[in-house]
Amino acid sequence: MHRAINERQFEDIEAAIDEDVDWAIFGPIDMFPFLGARRGKDAVLDVIRQIADNVRVRRFDRETIMLGVDQAASMLRFSLTALGQSKPISLRVAHFAQFKSGRLTSIRVVVDTFDLVEQVLGQPIHLPKMNSFA
Amino acid sequence: MHRAINERQFEDIEAAIDEDVDWAIFGPIDMFPFLGARRGKDAVLDVIRQIADNVRVRRFDRETIMLGVDQAASMLRFSLTALGQSKPISLRVAHFAQFKSGRLTSIRVVVDTFDLVEQVLGQPIHLPKMNSFA
Numbered sequence: 001m002h003r004a005i006n007e008r009q010f011e012d013i014e015a016a017i018d019e020d021v022d023w024a025i026f027g028p029i030d031m032f033p034f035l036g037a038r039r040g041k042d043a044v045l046d047v048i049r050q051i052a053d054n055v056r057v058r059r060f061d062r063e064t065i066m067l068g069v070d071q072a073a074s075m076l077r078f079s080l081t082a083l084g085q086s087k088p089i090s091l092r093v094a095h096f097a098q099f100k101s102g103r104l105t106s107i108r109v110v111v112d113t114f115d116l117v118e119q120v121l122g123q124p125i126h127l128p129k130m131n132s133f134a
Numbered sequence: 135m136h137r138a139i140n141e142r143q144f145e146d147i148e149a150a151i152d153e154d155v156d157w158a159i160f161g162p163i164d165m166f167p168f169l170g171a172r173r174g175k176d177a178v179l180d181v182i183r184q185i186a187d188n189v190r191v192r193r194f195d196r197e198t199i200m201l202g203v204d205q206a207a208s209m210l211r212f213s214l215t216a217l218g219q220s221k222p223i224s225l226r227v228a229h230f231a232q233f234k235s236g237r238l239t240s241i242r243v244v245v246d247t248f249d250l251v252e253q254v255l256g257q258p259i260h261l262p263k264m265n266s267f268a
Binding site: 026027028030031063064066068071073075092093094096098108110111112113114115116117121125127128 | 160164228
């Protein structure tokens with residue numbers, strides 16, 4: 001995935017994705033059209049290309065990884081840059097993936113999206129303090 | 135955890151937490167002071183009480199769960215209400231936990247925080263569309 005994004009080598013990843021894959025990266029799709037849900041290999045390859053058009057992965061660290069027979073879950077820290085910008089974006093990403101016959105059939109990705117939005121905007125979003133949500 | 139929050143029964147959870155537990159729920163702590171990092175059982179019990187003071191869990195569904203010998207990871211969907219409000223808040227939560235001798239030693243929680251903030255504010259935050267982050 002990392003190589004697909006940085007080097008635009010999509011062949012390896014194409015072979016690892018099930019035709020009927022169920023894909024979701026939860027986040028504000030109005031701001032980042034390449035987030036959200038996708039269904040099927042073509043839609044997923046298309047969104048991976050969109051991500052590759054927008055992002056360069058500088059480094060990533062596995063904080064936690066769990067592997068099952070046909071499942072994987074991990075918490076990763078990414079250091080990214082947006083294409084055309086030098087400012088680094090630091091991102092913590094939780095992902096849960098399921099496989100069948102070695103191919104990805106389902107992936108769910110959760111990101112601390114508020115932090116992501118603030119980093120991309122380059123300024124804090126002013127929020128009320130909600131000690132009792134009130 | 136669910137019972138501790140809803141019924142304020144903290145005894146069971148106290149026995150399940152290591153003295154030196156390392157705890158983090160990543161999110162905007164200015165708005166939600168009970169998010170963020172905590173270290174040690176006392177600080178964690180304190181923050182669980184703060185969460186119980188603010189939130190009622192209406193229901194939760196396990197979307198994915200992975201169990202290892204001393205590890206667990208799950209993706210959960212929560213339906214919450216803030217105390218004193220009736221409006222439901224729907225939340226997807228990824229958590230990675232580590233245990234030693236049956237006690238929680240580390241937990242990392244990632245939430246789609248932008249969605250959370252918008253739900254609590256009750257209105258969308260207007261964002262620029264960033265097709266190329268530019």
